Amino acid sequence: KNQVEQSPQSLIILEGKNCTLQCNYTVSPFSNLRWYKQDTGRGPVSLTIMTFSENTKSNGRYTATLDADTKQSSLHITASQLSDSASYICVVSDRGSTLGRLYFGRGTQLTVWP
């Protein structure tokens, strides 16, 4: 069964601190993995996309890693800001699907305190 598991479920950090969010998946055959940011009451917005051959991808203060062998990914946030408070969702796509079917994790709810 194709699944995406994220940890921790929630996280509270102080402004300026770094944090790392985890994602494990069993989706096969694997195509790509995205990290989305979802602000409260809004739709998800893509932060990074990683394909099978990519190990690291950065987008500003966000750095995603992918280990396709262990089927794990992480999202590292550097120098957190209050605006980083959101749910971060790991999304995996399977290969060969013309629809581009996505498998969603439940997200990590990040709260950044001043």
Place this chain on the structure above:
Amino acid sequence: EADIYQTPRYLVIGTGKKITLECSQTMGHDKMYWYQQDPGMELHLIHYSYGVNSTEKGDLSSESTVSRIRTEHFPLTLESARPSHTSQYLCASSGGQGTYNEQFFGPGTRLTVL
């Protein structure tokens, strides 16, 4: 910010009412999707469309129906709303070929059925 719009953003209605959730995109994307999301839970695909006159049911069984008469418009209808339909509904679209295509999400409609 993606050019995909949903109305209304919030809707509170009584049991038995017929409702239509609107979704429009101005990106010319062929594929469109409806997801259902409950608090703290993953997104579940309930309907999708490959293009005009194409509609398919997703992974999660839903009593709602959809139509795709125009490329840019993908409304979702509930003939008789029930409290179990209370949820957030997210519309998304993607273009091009293959599974690398990013799905762009609308802001969502939060539906409450009393």
